Amino acid sequence: MRVLVTGGAGFIGSEIADALVSRGHEVVVYDAMLPSAHGGVPPRPMRDGERLVVGDVRDRDALAGALAGVGAVCHQAAMVGLGKDFADAPAYVGCNDLGTAVLLAAMADAGVRSLVLAGSMVVYGEGRYDCPRHGVVRPGPRAAADLNAGRFEPNCPDCGAELVPGLVAEDAPVDPRNVYAATKLTQEHLASSWARATGGRAVSLRYHNVYGPGMPRDTPYAGVASFFRSALARGEAPRVYEDGGQRRDFVHVRDVAAADVAALDAVCAAGPAGFAAYNTGSGEPHTIGEMAAALASAHGGPAPVVTGEYRLGDVRHVTADSRALRDELGWKPEVGFADGMAEFATAPLREPGRVVHQSRL
Numbered sequence: 228m229r230v231l232v233t234g235g236a237g238f239i240g241s242e243i244a245d246a247l248v249s250r251g252h253e254v255v256v257y258d259a260m261l262p263s264a265h266g267g268v269p270p271r272p273m274r275d276g277e278r279l280v281v282g283d284v285r286d287r288d289a290l291a292g293a294l295a296g297v298g299a300v301c302h303q304a305a306m307v308g309l310g311k312d313f314a315d316a317p318a319y320v321g322c323n324d325l326g327t328a329v330l331l332a333a334m335a336d337a338g339v340r341s342l343v344l345a346g347s348m349v350v351y352g353e354g355r356y357d358c359p360r361h362g363v364v365r366p367g368p369r370a371a372a373d374l375n376a377g378r379f380e381p382n383c384p385d386c387g388a389e390l391v392p393g394l395v396a397e398d399a400p401v402d403p404r405n406v407y408a409a410t411k412l413t414q415e416h417l418a419s420s421w422a423r424a425t426g427g428r429a430v431s432l433r434y435h436n437v438y439g440p441g442m443p444r445d446t447p448y449a450g451v452a453s454f455f456r457s458a459l460a461r462g463e464a465p466r467v468y469e470d471g472g473q474r475r476d477f478v479h480v481r482d483v484a485a486a487d488v489a490a491l492d493a494v495c496a497a498g499p500a501g502f503a504a505y506n507t508g509s510g511e512p513h514t515i516g517e518m519a520a521a522l523a524s525a526h527g528g529p530a531p532v533v534t535g536e537y538r539l540g541d542v543r544h545v546t547a548d549s550r551a552l553r554d555e556l557g558w559k560p561e562v563g564f565a566d567g568m569a570e571f572a573t574a575p576l577r578e579p580g581r582v583v584h585q586s587r588l
């Protein structure tokens with residue numbers, strides 16, 4: 228089958244394209260080569276079975292050409308991260324939401340009925356919390372006064388008790404807390420509307436914190452693992468915000484690519500039209516402090532420094548229950564935390580002037 232992978236020159240899209248080619252699929256890599264993601268560096272070389280189309284997902288004519296002969300779309304293209312400030316909002320909404328709408332319209336025209344979308348755990352806001360007295364509760368955003376005083380854990384909104392963090396499931400209420408998160412949720416709503424209107428099948432994989440070789444260098448758009456890894460590469464200590472106790476689910480990019488392949492199989496199989504979202508996490512929660520320590524130790528130092536700084540709007544804990552993806556799509560993560568971090572500690576990042584795509588250990 229021919230698969231269009233939007234954002235296929237990016238960190239996760241490259242790995243998906245690789246996984247698809249090695250399963251004998253033909254891949255059209257469709258990517259605008261955003262300067263914020265690539266820093267003006269030319270695209271990685273294409274492998275046999277891949278064809279690059281440099282184009283924007285907001286360009287319907289270019290998409291119409293690229294969709295010729297395509298059986299399914301894997302939509303990874305997006306502006307990622309928190310950006311610099313609110314002035315980035317129109318660019319996020321343009322790339323992520325207008326872009327998704329244009330892509331879905333082009334797919335409707337071309338009769339392509341199978342879609343996998345790169346979703347995100349950011350749609351949940353804070354993760355799941357249990358109060359000993361009130362059961363599952365939903366703490367609001369943390370106050371600057373608490374964070375300044377080093378009170379990082381959210382408390383029960385009803386009784387102020389300490390909360391126990393848990394695993395968030397797909398039916399948890401959504402609570403997007405920044406522009407990027409809002410655009411990722413809108414992408415899902417658009418995909419769901421498209422499925423209903425066209426009889427298509429769509430799956431959104433709500434990735435948790437993806438890491439691995441080829442991750443972009445530290446920019447305002449990159450994730451925390453990349454910041455730590457970049458600091459170590461400069462010989463500097465990773466600077467860990469808050470008290471380092473923030474819990475996340477770090478999932479390896481090869482496992483994410485395998486989830487995309489499984490989801491593509493599912494949306495291409497015969498079945499009823501519709502939309503489904505799946506958490507995509509390792510199922511092995513770790514703290515940011517543990518991640519920094521694992522990277523620093525595998526890199527040979529320097530040891531992380533816990534700074535007590537914070538970013539207003541960051542959530543304290545969010546970790547995934549990815550059972551549905553395992554049970555319904557037969558996916559299983561293969562790369563454990565210790566092995567994955569040891570590899571990532573020395574694997575190259577995507578640096579300006581040198582595009583790295585290392586798909587195998």
Ligand SMILES: NC(=O)c1ccc[n+]([C@@H]2O[C@H](COP(=O)([O-])OP(=O)(O)OC[C@H]3O[C@@H](n4cnc5c(N)ncnc54)[C@H](O)[C@@H]3O)[C@@H](O)[C@H]2O)c1
Nearest residue numbers: 234237238239259260261264283284304305345347434437
């Ligand atoms: N990295 C993570 O931890 C993570 C977590 C959750 C969700 N995601 C999602 O996964 C997807 C891939 O992210 P990534 O980490 O590989 O980021 P990335 O920046 O490496 O890749 C995104 C790619 O999309 C391209 N792109 C952006 N806007 C485009 C447009 N308008 N038209 C065409 N191409 C465009 C960029 O040039 C880039 O190559 C995104 O949808 C992101 O929201 C990533």
Ligand SMILES: [Zn+2]
Nearest residue numbers: 358361383386
């Ligand atoms: Zn309570």
